[in-house]
Amino acid sequence: MNPIPDLISRSLPATLSRIARFTGRFALDLAIPPACLSCDETVLEPGALCPSCWNQLRFIAKPCCAVLGTPFSYDLGPGIVSAQAIASPPPYEMARAAVLYDEIARKLVARLKYEDRPDLASVLGRWMVRAAREADADFLSGNPIIVPVPLHRWRLLRRRYNQAALLARDVSNRLQLDFQPLALDRIRKTERQVGLSRNERANNVRGAFRATPTGAMQMSGRTILLIDDVLTTGATVEAATRACLRAGAAHVRVLTFALVSDPIGSEAEGLLSDTDPIDL
Numbered sequence: 648m649n650p651i652p653d654l655i656s657r658s659l660p661a662t663l664s665r666i667a668r669f670t671g672r673f674a675l676d677l678a679i680p681p682a683c684l685s686c687d688e689t690v691l692e693p694g695a696l697c698p699s700c701w702n703q704l705r706f707i708a709k710p711c712c713a714v715l716g717t718p719f720s721y722d723l724g725p726g727i728v729s730a731q732a733i734a735s736p737p738p739y740e741m742a743r744a745a746v747l748y749d750e751i752a753r754k755l756v757a758r759l760k761y762e763d764r765p766d767l768a769s770v771l772g773r774w775m776v777r778a779a780r781e782a783d784a785d786f787l788s789g790n791p792i793i794v795p796v797p798l799h800r801w802r803l804l805r806r807r808y809n810q811a812a813l814l815a816r817d818v819s820n821r822l823q824l825d826f827q828p829l830a831l832d833r834i835r836k837t838e839r840q841v842g843l844s845r846n847e848r849a850n851n852v853r854g855a856f857r858a859t860p861t862g863a864m865q866m867s868g869r870t871i872l873l874i875d876d877v878l879t880t881g882a883t884v885e886a887a888t889r890a891c892l893r894a895g896a897a898h899v900r901v902l903t904f905a906l907v908s909d910p911i912g913s914e915a916e917g918l919l920s921d922t923d924p925i926d927l
């Protein structure tokens with residue numbers, strides 16, 4: 648029996664399917680050209696930034712604080728901890744973010760949260776996974792559970808989706824880790840954090856989170872990878888971390904898309920107040 652015709656007969660449908668998908672995408676791109684995720688300029692393919700926006704996006708790379716992930720301007724050696732982490736140690740083990748919170752990051756977060764663009768979660772999630780993989784080896788150790796910072800039910804009803812849960816689902820899919828979107832509950836509707844001082848932010852979210860009964864069983868003795876979109880003063884993720892620890896979690900680490908490296912009085916804090924309020 649000649650295997651060549653049989654091979655052709657089996658590969659031809661797959662080839663035709665690929666051609667059809669390419670042709671359909673090409674026709675769609677002609678009708679609706681793909682746009683930059685930030686500024687809407689035409690780009691070569693969907694889900695991309697234009698060269699100008701890409702060059703402005705500031706990805707975080709080593710060297711950085713071993714605890715907070717805040718980038719250093721020069722390398723001080725492995726395991727160096729920032730003054731902020733020493734003065735006010737967080738309840739979580741370590742935090743990492745993909746980018747610094749600048750103008751481009753602000754636009755991407757605002758579009759994800761307020762402009763009905765849940766599709767952006769897959770792009771931001773991909774960059775978050777890269778940050779997690781490039782962090783210290785311990786960051787993804789212990790087969791962590793992926794848990795998003797929850798929204799209050801009334802805010803979720805108004806927005807229709809939780810951006811942190813969308814990011815968490817994408818991260819869990821890429822890392823092949825257990826995703827538990829209902830492990831935490833936001834039991835108290837908090838005021839918006841924008842414009843509040845560090846202490847006011849902490850007081851605003853104190854006691855706002857609680858593990859659900861199922862979440863407590865899932866988190867007991869496990870390592871948690873807590874997911875949110877932006878890390879500002881850390882008040883929200885610290886309150887959520889304490890809820891995980893009260894439920895019996897062994898360790899909590901934090902992964903966000905963006906990091907405000909100098910939240911109080913910084914340019915990034917000004918960006919936060921220039922757009923729709925961001926619930927941090």
